[in-house]
Amino acid sequence: MFDFFKKKDFELVSPVSGTMIDLTEVPDNVFASGMMGEGVAFEPETAQIVAPADGTIAMIPETLHAFGLTIGNGAEILVHVGIDTVSLAGKGYRVLKKVGDKVKTGDVIIEIDFKFIQEKGYSLITPMIITNSSEYQIELHLNERVTGGKTLVAKVLV
Numbered sequence: 001m002f003d004f005f006k007k008k009d010f011e012l013v014s015p016v017s018g019t020m021i022d023l024t025e026v027p028d029n030v031f032a033s034g035m036m037g038e039g040v041a042f043e044p045e046t047a048q049i050v051a052p053a054d055g056t057i058a059m060i061p062e063t064l065h066a067f068g069l070t071i072g073n074g075a076e077i078l079v080h081v082g083i084d085t086v087s088l089a090g091k092g093y094r095v096l097k098k099v100g101d102k103v104k105t106g107d108v109i110i111e112i113d114f115k116f117i118q119e120k121g122y123s124l125i126t127p128m129i130i131t132n133s134s135e136y137q138i139e140l141h142l143n144e145r146v147t148g149g150k151t152l153v154a155k156v157l158v
Helices: 114-119
Strands: 010-013 018-021 038-044 048-050 055-059 066-071 076-080 093-095 108-112 126-130 137-140 152-157
Touching: 038 137, 038 152, 055 076, 126 152
Parallel strands: none
Antiparallel strands: 010 152, 018 038, 038 126, 048 108, 055 066, 066 076, 076 126, 093 108, 137 152
16 A cells, blocks of 8 residues: 555666676775675776666765765665775866765766876776665676666666
């Protein structure tokens, strides 16, 4: 009768176009070990980082290199653009949304200056983690090539 109170399953699409890689291949043990939660990673080929699902922007650090998204079933998604890029202190990143904004799948959240970040010697590998994955069943859909805002990469099941 009150189905609108029931949590439901959600699909996550790639937050960037490029190549999808297994989380264990990320050159940062915090991500690769699964310490932060289950997820996948991407080697981006485009400058736009998009929302992987409908939700609300929950976090954007001052360093602009990541964003947190809370989706309708309560899952918390972290998209972290680059490895050790916190050291850039926001240089090379342009954030288009703010905390509290409601976004739709595929909405651009961050634009990166690809050349600048790479010239500084940083990897642009972008992990996407379900930080509270222990509360859900996560079904990964591994693909080699992905299109930001379109290619299904995971399901968050309740």
